[in-house]
Amino acid sequence: MGTDPSFFSAPRVEARELNYEELDAEMKRLQKLIREASKTQDIVPRAETEEELSVTAVVSSQLDQLSCALMAEMNGLPVPSVSVQVRIKSRSAVASPKMTVCVQPPLAVTQDQFVLDSMGSGSESVVRFSVFLNGVYPPADLSGDIAVSYSSATGIPRVSQCKFVLPLRLVCIPSSALKNGTFKITIDTNKPPISLSDVFPDFSEKVENNDSALGFQFITGSRVIVLASKTSQRYRIQSESFEDMWLVVKDLLQGLQRHCVSLGVSDFQNSFSGPVPLTEYFHTLDQHFQLRVSAQQYQDLLSERAVQFRAIQRRLLTRFKDKTPGPLHNLDTLMEGTYRQVLALADAADDTRERLNQAFVRLRSATHLLILLLSLWQRLNSEQSDILEATLLPLLTDTPQLGWEESVDAAVSHLLKTCLSRSPKDQAISLSSGPLTLPKDTARLKKHITLLCERLGKGGRLSLCSEANAPAALMMPVSCESIPEPIVEQEEETLQDSTQFIKKKQPSKRVKSKSDSSKESSKEKKEKDSGKESKKDSGKDSTKESKKDSGKEKESKVSSKESKREPKDPAKESSKDKESAREKDPSKESGKEKTKVSRKSSVKVKEKKSEAGDAE
Known part of the structure; x- marks a missing residue:
């Protein structure tokens, strides 16, 4: 009371003298670090020469003695399985890495997710699993992917990947060679024919006719025969199913290349003289499209019956809640019939979806075979083959929102308007298209694929470079020239x-002043x-x-x-x-x-x- 309030005052900080020598040394050190970082830094970070985790997969050369397949038999044939061993080595400490295995349907694995124990520096971990066939149709690809996700010591998430290839023996067995088939493909080479027992060592026990014929019996039921010519340098593949030849043709070409490399032959080449089997390919395409249309129709019918079922339910609930209920007027019978229709349509939709997945895998196999034949036909390099594969196989799965037909049609149309156009003048400057929807039919897609094959046959080159796709330079029209000067003078005169x-x-006022001045004297x-x-x-x-x-x-x-x-x-x-x-x-x-x-x-x-x- 009556005293002055005390205000806090911060104590005075003692000024320290700056050591300019230390500041200069620190500045030089920072500038040196900046220069080194600017010299070595790239837009895309460089991959480390040695990852913290290295993943390698080894596929067993022999099938499992005790099969791990879910189906013991298929078409009277046992379903085998093969083991894959994954070895993971750690260069530094890693906490709880996770491994994921992915294979193409209808292949399946015994376990696709693994959570590993924490690994120290220099430690190693081994994981085993088995792969088997789990469908009534052959797969389109026998390769698989392994991905191991982990976090580095600094907390950065990283992924290490590796691939593995399964043997052909997993999906087929050797059989007798029957020299008849609906679909035939002939592969030409520049070297004398090689014994089929050397090309397919896993199937050597069934080689007939002095190593010139070999049969493959798929577990799913189809059969493929390979014939080697004794007089010419040709190999013929024939089968009752067009798309089932894909795996055998691929394994044949890889075996020929592998055998020639082992013999030291460096100039070995394969070729295909044609014709390109577009009719057989379009048949597989139509089957897939019809199943897509059927699946869409079942989906629409199912939604309509579901709406009808809910409406009948509301009416029945209103009748039952009424204090003085009236007659049902067969609403209960209508509800029971609608319920049965909903169940039947749901089962049909599931069955159609399963058949659609099977047709999509068959379509992928046929597309792989078509891409291989086009590459051999026109001797496309690896880059052009990759472009063709990305064009014809843009999707790994088929969904109701985005299907294979509309995606491939858009990609093929892009190539026909850019690098495969007839002349540089025909190249499209702007490529704008609407949303991709299910087409009404496949006529346009077939026409575009046929044009693609024709223009490749005429020497077209697949390329995504801007120089190849650049349109011709536009010349200035004559009307854009400068207007000569005399024309301007004529316009001014007019x-x-x-x-x-x-x-x-x-x-004008001059006229009025002139009339007034007329009254002046004659001298003026x-x-x-x-x-x-x-x-x-x-x-x-x-x-x-x-x-x-x-x-x-x-x-x-x-x-x-x-x-x-x-x-x-x-x-x-x-x-x-x-x-x-x-x-x-x-x-x-x-x-x-x-x-x-x-x-x-x-x-x-x-x-x-x-x-x-x-x-x-």
């Missing part, structure tokens, strides 16, 4: 004539007449100069101002004095005319000439 015609209709009239003659001369000079310099609009101002100055005191100057003055100093006249000329005043000068003619 404009002056039109303005003069308009101005004549309106009476003569002086005015002489002044008007000088005005005519000046008007003629000004119009001549305006025609020469039509772009400069300042000449008529000088002539108009001179014409205004002259009638103010006509008695003081005569026409002879003015003409002599102009002759003595013409440069001043022209200089003034160039600086003070306008289009409007030049029109007035022409008006004065016509008025002077009327007054005379």
Whole structure:
């Protein structure tokens, strides 16, 4: 009470002296680090030469003695399985890495997710699993992927990947070679025929006719035969199913290449002379499309019956809640029938979806075979083959929202408009298309694929480079040239004539002043007449100069101002004095005319000439 409040005051900080030598040393060290980082830094971070986790997969050369397949038999044949061993090595400490295995349907694995124990620096972990066939149709690809996800010591998430390839023996067994087949493909080589037992060592026990024929019996039921010619350098593959030949043809080419490399042959080449089997391929395409349409129809019917079922339920609930219930009018019977329809449509939709997945895998196999034949036919390099594969196989799974037909149609159309166009002039500058939806039919897609094969056969080159896709340079049309100067002068003259015609209709103040001045004496009239003659001369000079310099609009101002100055005191100057003055100093006249000329005043000068003619 009555005392002054105490305010806190911060203690004074003692100023420390700066050590400039230490600051300079630190600045030099930081600048050195910045220079080193700027020299080695890239836009895309460089991959480390040695990852913290290395993943390798080894597929067993022998099938499992005790099969791990879910189905013991298929078409009277046992379903085998093969073991895959994955070895994971750690270069630094890793906490709980996770491994994921992915194979293409209808292949399946005993376990696809693994959570490993924490690994120290230099430790190693081994994981085993088995792969088997779990469907009634052959797969489109016998390869699989393994991905191991983990976090580095600094907390950065990383993924290590590796691939593995399963043997052909997993999906088929050797059989007797029957020399008949609906679909046939002939592969040409530049070397003498090789024994099929050397190309397919896993199937050597069934090789017949002096190693020139070999049969493959798929567990799913189809059969493929390989025939080696004794006289020519050809191999024929034939089967009752077009798409089932894909795996055998692929294994045949890989076996031939592998055998030639083992013998030290470096110039071995394969080729396909045609014709390209588009008819067989389009048959597989139509089957897939019809199943897509059926699946969509079942989905629509199922949604309609579901709406009907809910509406009947609401009506029945309203009847049951009523205190004085009335007759049901067979609503219960209608509800039971609708319920059965919903169940039947759901089962049909599931069955159609399963058949659609099977048709999509068959379509992928047929597309792989078509891409391989086109690559051999036109001798495409690896880059062009990758572009063709990305065009015809853009999807790994088929969904109701985005299907294979519309995706491939858009990709093929893009190639036909860019790198496979007939000429550089036909290349599309802008490629804009609407949303991808299920087409009405496959006629357009078949036409585009046929055009793709035709243009490849005519020497078309697949490329995504901007130079290959750049359209031809557009030439400037003749109408874009500069307009010559005389045309502008003619336009100016026509404009002056039109303005003069308009101005004549309106009476001017000069006419009124002229009528008043007519009452003056005859002596003054003569002086005015002489002044008007000088005005005519000046008007003629000004119009001549305006025609020469039509772009400069300042000449008529000088002539108009001179014409205004002259009638103010006509008695003081005569026409002879003015003409002599102009002759003595013409440069001043022209200089003034160039600086003070306008289009409007030049029109007035022409008006004065016509008025002077009327007054005379």
